[in-house]
Amino acid sequence: MARAHVDEPGPAARLSDGSIARVVPSRFAGGWELDVDGTPQSHVDLDDPTHLHFEYVGRMAAVVDQVGMAGEAITAIHLGGGALTLPRYIAHTRPGSRQQVVELEQPIVDLVRAQLPLPRGAQIRVRIGDARDVASRLPAGLHGAADLIVSDVFAGAQTPAHLTTVEYYRVLAGLLAPDGVLLVNVADGAGLAFARRQVATVREVLPEVIVLAEVQTLKGRRFGNLVIAASAAPLPTAWLPRLMAAGPHPAKVAQGDEVTAFARGARPATDGDATDSPAPKASMFER
Numbered sequence: 001m002a003r004a005h006v007d008e009p010g011p012a013a014r015l016s017d018g019s020i021a022r023v024v025p026s027r028f029a030g031g032w033e034l035d036v037d038g039t040p041q042s043h044v045d046l047d048d049p050t051h052l053h054f055e056y057v058g059r060m061a062a063v064v065d066q067v068g069m070a071g072e073a074i075t076a077i078h079l080g081g082g083a084l085t086l087p088r089y090i091a092h093t094r095p096g097s098r099q100q101v102v103e104l105e106q107p108i109v110d111l112v113r114a115q116l117p118l119p120r121g122a123q124i125r126v127r128i129g130d131a132r133d134v135a136s137r138l139p140a141g142l143h144g145a146a147d148l149i150v151s152d153v154f155a156g157a158q159t160p161a162h163l164t165t166v167e168y169y170r171v172l173a174g175l176l177a178p179d180g181v182l183l184v185n186v187a188d189g190a191g192l193a194f195a196r197r198q199v200a201t202v203r204e205v206l207p208e209v210i211v212l213a214e215v216q217t218l219k220g221r222r223f224g225n226l227v228i229a230a231s232a233a234p235l236p237t238a239w240l241p242r243l244m245a246a247g248p249h250p251a252k253v254a255q256g257d258e259v260t261a262f263a264r265g266a267r268p269a270t271d272g273d274a275t276d277s278p279a280p281k282a283s284m285f286e287r
């Protein structure tokens with residue numbers, strides 16, 4: 001989820017909840033955006049898959065680049081498909097990677113495939129269904145084999161509660177290789193109560209956690225996206241602070257004691273008490 005820059009009508013599909021998904025040209029970034037009822041979901045540059053216009057996606061990519069050896073193929077699972085921005089990036093930067101994508105809405109998949117076709121040779125399989133349900137039923141060969149899992153699921157502008165809990169993250173942890181990395185996109189605003197609870201929840205399952213975000217967002221002064229990176233093994237973070245500081249909109253990597261302080265007092269979310277992520281103000285997405 002990120003701010004849109006477009007207002008042109010585009011090819012559309014009606015989703016199961018009645019909302020309308022469109023592929024529209026990105027006026028200032030170039031390329032295309034997938035928009036659902038006014039909430040931009042993805043940006044894609046068909047000519048350059050490494051052009052990641054949404055800043056939080058760029059931060060995710062910075063972590064992806066640290067997984068394993070540079071350029072080597074990986075096994076990745078993406079929960080939340082959108083326009084398949086990060087799977088395209090991985091297919092381009094790590095040829096031969098095996099990727100599984102879980103997307104709830106078949107109409108989105110059909111729209112994206114028709115309007116924003118995948119590059120030839122990309123090993124990207126799309127499965128339709130609820131992210132948690134499908135993740136719990138993935139083939140046995142993927143259990144303990146994923147080098148990377150990305151959880152970036154939004155229903156409109158909010159992440160559903162059942163995709164924010166200890167029980168959900170335990171399912172994902174079971175798919176990770178011993179040194180595999182989980183990336184979670186969290187959207188939150190002033191005070192960051194939801195984000196702090198998400199960090200506490202992920203840490204309940206995977207002990208090694210860092211948080212990446214634009215500085216003012218990380219301070220809780222503006223609504224925005226925070227990326228949680230987590231693993232059972234120490235995370236490869238040596239180059240991340242320099243990469244984040246390079247901008248645009250310089251970001252920060254919270255590590256170690258900073259993460260502990262960030263999550264202090266936050267109670268991990270469970271299936272019994274979780275809530276959807278907070279909704280941003282409608283004005284955030286005004287054209």
